[in-house]
Amino acid sequence: MPTFFERRQVVTLGDLLAEGDYIAGENAFLEGNKIYATRTGLVEYDNKKVNVVALKAFYVPRIGDLVIGTIVEIGFNGWTVDINAPYPALLRASEVLSRPFRPQQDDLPQLLDIGDLIVAKIVAYDRAHDPQLKVDEPGLGKITRGQILKITPTKIPRVIGRKGSMISMIKQETNCHIILGLNGIILITGKSVEDEQLAAAAIRKIDEESHLAGLTDRITQMLKKEKQKMEENER
Amino acid sequence: MTDKPEKLIDKKGLRLDGRKPDELRPIKIEVGVISNADGSAYIEQGKNKVLAGIYGPREVHPKHLALPDRMVLKCRYHMAPFSVQERKSPAPSRREIELSKVIRESLEPAIFVEYYPRTMVDIFVEVLQADGGTRCASITAAALALADAGIPMRDIVVACAAGKAGDTIVLDLMDEEDKYGTADVPVALMPNLNAVTLLQMDGILSYDEFESAVNLAIEGCKKIYAMQKEAIRSKYASAKEEGEE
Numbered sequence: 117m118p119t120f121f122e123r124r125q126v127v128t129l130g131d132l133l134a135e136g137d138y139i140a141g142e143n144a145f146l147e148g149n150k151i152y153a154t155r156t157g158l159v160e161y162d163n164k165k166v167n168v169v170a171l172k173a174f175y176v177p178r179i180g181d182l183v184i185g186t187i188v189e190i191g192f193n194g195w196t197v198d199i200n201a202p203y204p205a206l207l208r209a210s211e212v213l214s215r216p217f218r219p220q221q222d223d224l225p226q227l228l229d230i231g232d233l234i235v236a237k238i239v240a241y242d243r244a245h246d247p248q249l250k251v252d253e254p255g256l257g258k259i260t261r262g263q264i265l266k267i268t269p270t271k272i273p274r275v276i277g278r279k280g281s282m283i284s285m286i287k288q289e290t291n292c293h294i295i296l297g298l299n300g301i302i303l304i305t306g307k308s309v310e311d312e313q314l315a316a317a318a319i320r321k322i323d324e325e326s327h328l329a330g331l332t333d334r335i336t337q338m339l340k341k342e343k344q345k346m347e348e349n350e351r
Numbered sequence: 352m353t354d355k356p357e358k359l360i361d362k363k364g365l366r367l368d369g370r371k372p373d374e375l376r377p378i379k380i381e382v383g384v385i386s387n388a389d390g391s392a393y394i395e396q397g398k399n400k401v402l403a404g405i406y407g408p409r410e411v412h413p414k415h416l417a418l419p420d421r422m423v424l425k426c427r428y429h430m431a432p433f434s435v436q437e438r439k440s441p442a443p444s445r446r447e448i449e450l451s452k453v454i455r456e457s458l459e460p461a462i463f464v465e466y467y468p469r470t471m472v473d474i475f476v477e478v479l480q481a482d483g484g485t486r487c488a489s490i491t492a493a494a495l496a497l498a499d500a501g502i503p504m505r506d507i508v509v510a511c512a513a514g515k516a517g518d519t520i521v522l523d524l525m526d527e528e529d530k531y532g533t534a535d536v537p538v539a540l541m542p543n544l545n546a547v548t549l550l551q552m553d554g555i556l557s558y559d560e561f562e563s564a565v566n567l568a569i570e571g572c573k574k575i576y577a578m579q580k581e582a583i584r585s586k587y588a589s590a591k592e593e594g595e596e
Contacts, residue, residue, distance in 0.1 A: 128583045129498045130506040130543050143503060145463075152543055154463065154503035156583055171587060172501035174389070174408060176467075202408040202470040243468055244419070327587055 119161055126171075126327055127153045133166050143168035157270075158327060171327055175201045175269040175299040177238050177247040184264070184297035185249070187232045190224050193217050197234065197249060200269070200299040205247040207236065214252055233259040235295060235303065255295075262293075262305035263312045267323040269300035274326045275319055282322070282332055289339040290315040314342050355531050359516040366528070368397075372521045375511070375571055380491075380582040382499050388475075390500025392582070394492040397525055398482035400434075403492035405500040408470035417471070422464040426455035426474040428489055434481045450486050451476075457490050457539040457549035458497065461504045472502060483526035484512045490539050490549065495579055499586075507579050508548055510539035511571035513564040515556060520563050522571045536561070538568035542576045 119134040121127055133144060133151045140146040143155040144166050153159070157170040177183075177199065185205060189196035194208040194217075209217040212227055228234065234249075235256050241247035251257045267275070275296060276283050287294055292306035292315045302319060306312040318335050325331060360366060370376070376397030385391035388404035395401075411417035428450040432441050443451075454476060462472075474496070476489045490510035498507055514524045516532035529535055534554025540547055556564060 126584065126587050128580050129504055130580070132543065145505065147505070147544060152506065154505065155501055156498065156587065170501060172390075172499070174501055202410070202467055204410060 119166075121159045123161060124158050126156070127159050127168060128156045129153055133159055133168070134161070137164065139165045141165040141167035143170050143173075170270045172268055173270045175199070177201050177203065177205070177241045178298075179238055179241055181238045181298040182235065182296075183238060183249075183299040184233060184235055184259070184295065184301040184303055185299070187228050187230050187234065190228075190230065193219070195224070195228055197236070199236075199247065199249075199297075200266070200301055201247070203241075203246045205236075205238070205249050207234070207249040207251065211250050211252060212257075228258060233264065233303075235259060235297070259303060262303050263309075263316060265302040265304060265316050265319055267300050267302065267319060269298065271323050271326050272296050272298055272300065274331075275302070275322050277332060282335065285332070285336060286315055286318050286339070289336070289343065290318070310346060314339065314346075317342070356527060359528055359532060360519050360521075364519070366516065366521060368525065372519050373567060373570070375523045375574060376525065378575060378578055380495065380578055382495055382582045382586050388496075388500075390496045390498070390502070392492045392495035392499060394488050394495075396484065396488045396491075396523070398480060399485055399488045400478070400480040401485060401488045401492045402477045402479060403489065403496040404475045404477075405472065405493075405496045405502070406475075407472035407500070408467050408502065409472075411469065411471040417469045420465065420468050422462065422467045423471040424455050424459055424462070424464070424474065425471060426451045426458075426476070426493070428454055428476045428478070428486075430478040430481060430485070434478045450489070453486060453549065453551070454489055454493060457510065458493060458508055460546070460548045461494065461506055461508045461541055462497065463503050463505070466503065472497075472500075481526075483524050483529040484537070486510070487512050487537050487539070491575055491579065495582060498583060506541035506543045507576065508539055508541055509572045509576040509579060510537060510549060511568050511575055512537040513568035513571065515554065515560060515564065520560060520567055522567050534560075534564070536564045536568055538565060538572060540569060540572040540576075542573055 131153045151166050153168045155170040157168040160167040183199045185197040185199040187195050188198045197205040199205045236249035238247045239250045290311045295303040304312045304315045379395040381393045384393045390405040478485050487510035494508040514535040516528040534556045536552045539549030
């Protein structure tokens with residue numbers, strides 16, 4: 117029962133990953149007794165399970181995910197939200213009002229207009245139905261300030277790092293508040309535009325170099341260097 | 352226009368451009384060339400220049416075309432007006448509409464269409480310069496663009512033609528061999544699964560000739576397949592990563 121790659125090695129679509137008594141996990145499929153990759157990414161052999169952590173993929177909604185989306189359409193009793201997924205998400209007016217929606221009195225565009233950005237959570241989704249959102253928890257709702265950044269959705273775990281090490285380091289170094297939408301959209305709010313841009317540059321670097329070794333150290337170095345430059349400019 | 356050459360194969364057994372019968376044209380492949388598309392690829396195969404771009408998966412428009420149990424594929428094969436010697440009208444011709452269908456159907460078996468119901472993927476193939484065998488180059492490029500877009504597939508589809516020029520079975524026909532040769536057999540393949548997704552024949556071949564043409568085309572496909580893989584790999588240059596995360 118051989119495996120054909122080392123752990124965390126880059127594999128391309130169609131590569132033979134393992135042969136014999138294995139289970140095809142994420143981004144892998146079983147044909148006969150052979151397991152092939154269905155996306156380009158990094159292999160993980162987890163006991164009998166073979167996974168590929170994709171380097172590029174689109175976002176597929178999951179119940180409970182925190183996402184950041186844009187209002188694209190106003191309907192009769194709610195909004196359609198673009199959450200960077202193959203499916204549009206629906207947000208009901210009653211969710212925003214936290215009481216039944218009264219069409220005569222409530223003005224939807226006043227609450228959320230087309231182009232507004234929201235932080236939301238997915239409450240329902242399956243093959244046959246488009247995802248439904250909710251915004252009635254603390255931290256969710258309309259975004260009023262900050263910068264938006266878009267990266268490959270599969271790299272969000274990489275931005276978080278092991279037990280949140282990467283994200284807490286960036287937050288600390290840049291003094292920014294960062295919300296990671298699992299759909300690959302990131303909200304950065306800081307005290308100054310420069311801080312926000314620095315955090316954005318660091319996250320963009322993670323997106324580009326996520327498959328290379330020693331990432332946390334390189335990001336730390338980069339942030340320290342940029343901060344020094346900023347201080348020198350101030351003088 | 353080039354006139355009909357006297358002989359497609361010379362006394363030494365070499366072809367018009369000096370290739371051996373079982374030799375491919377020089378191939379250059381690049382992945383991720385268009386930043387506006389979700390996935391893209393560019394291929395140069397001899398004098399052929401083909402660009403492919405992918406959008407999606409996304410919502411289906413118009414909505415009634417959506418299927419409740421599977422993804423819809425849309426494909427547009429188009430030749431630029433300057434891609435051939437006589438200006439080609441940019442309006443889609445009968446041939447282009449047919450090739451769009453052929454390309455779509457040769458890629459569809461590779462994609463896990465049932466994973467993402469009610470969605471659509473758009474495939475755009477633009478031939479910038481044509482020199483015979485553009486359908487194969489288009490399939491090769493479009494499959495790479497799909498892989499680049501992160502659309503899960505069973506294997507990368509690869510295509511290559513073989514045919515008969517003069518009295519010889521030759522691989523990867525170019526324009527003159529296609530026009531003045533006896534037969535053309537394009538084959539598309541998923542090499543890992545050993546599954547053929549496209550097989551056409553245009554011209555006249557005996558059973559034995561047909562069989563050797565298909566086998567030759569499959570050999571050619573496998574060579575191009577290795578180049579496709581290399582093109583994807585070179586986009587993510589470095590190999591290994593430390594166990595962080």
